[in-house]
Amino acid sequence: MSDALAFAGGLALLGAILGSFLATLAIRWPQERTALAGRSACDSCGRPLRAIELMPLVSALLQRGRCRSCGAAIDPRHWRIEAGAAAIGLASGLLAPGWAGVAGAMFGWLLLTLAAIDAAELILPDELTATLAAVGLASAALVPQPAFADRMIGAGAGFLSLWFLSTFYGALRGREVMGEGDPRLLAAIGCWLGWQVLPLVLFAAAAVGLLTAGIARLRGGAVAWDSELPFGTFLSIAAYMVWAGMIACPACWPSF
Structure with a gap:
């Protein structure tokens, strides 16, 4: 048991570390800024960050969500993606100690990045989707x-x-009903989960979308039947949920 917990804890720590990079990637990609070159810097004033300011999650707490130089609010996606990546690592390690858990964590981390970009910008970069498929x-x-x-x-x-x-359906409605990236994302998900569970992924994604829209309406948001929603985000959440269910219940495979 201790070895299993240590493995899961290690994946959680790795997830938090990678989450720092993934958050930067998710924020900079729509701005056509690279996350691979140069030192990490404040998004507002551009000051290079010190080592203590780069500690996943801890830095957000120490700085109280603001840059120490300019006082500008730090994009909350940084700590949210770090926390999400750590949670994915922990869950994957607990569900499947070993290579299956490592693969599941990688699946979840890539999905998290795509979900974050789609939620903010309603785009699914082809390069990231292709990476998800290839891996x-x-x-x-x-x-x-x-x-x-x-x-x-x-x-x-x-x-x-x-x-x-x-x-x-778009031809019937006379308008675009889905982005071009969504079919590519489901194709990439199929590269991980196989074809048998794709209907379940779609059903779960629709359920997540309806739940999200319902919560938004309860909070007073303007959500209509033709509102643009990040279906790629819903697909990403559903895909990891289905992977977790498959790992938790291997005997369920034949029934899918």
Whole structure:
């Protein structure tokens, strides 16, 4: 038990560290700024950050959410993504100690990044979606289930199902009903989960979307039937939920 907890704790720590980079990536990507070059700096005044200001989660608490130089509020996505990545690492490690847990954490971290970008900007960068797909197929070498063939079928089925839905329903409505990135994201998810559970992913994503819209309405938000919603975010949440369910209940596989 202690080894399992240590493994999960290690993945949680790694998630918090990676989350710092993923948050920067999610914030800078829509601005066409790189997160790979140069020192980390305040988004407002540009002052290079010191080592203590780069500690995941801890720095946000110490600085009380503000830059020590200019006093500008630090984008809360930094600590939220760090916390989310740490939670994903912990959950993945507890559910599946070993390579399956590492793969699940990578799946969750990439989904988290895409979800954060889509929630803020309503875009799903092709480069990140392609990375999710490629890592999913490569993970078959470490995690044999689902089979590689099922992953490949999942990629095709995932893309075509949402593409047809978007094309034909959009033609009926006379407007675009779904972004071009959503079919590609479901294809990438199929590279991880296989084709069998994709209907469950779609059902769960719709449920998450309805719940989100309902909460927004209760809070007084203006949400209508034709409002633009980040379906990629809902897909990302649903995909990790389904992965966790598959790991928690391996015997359920044949029923999907």
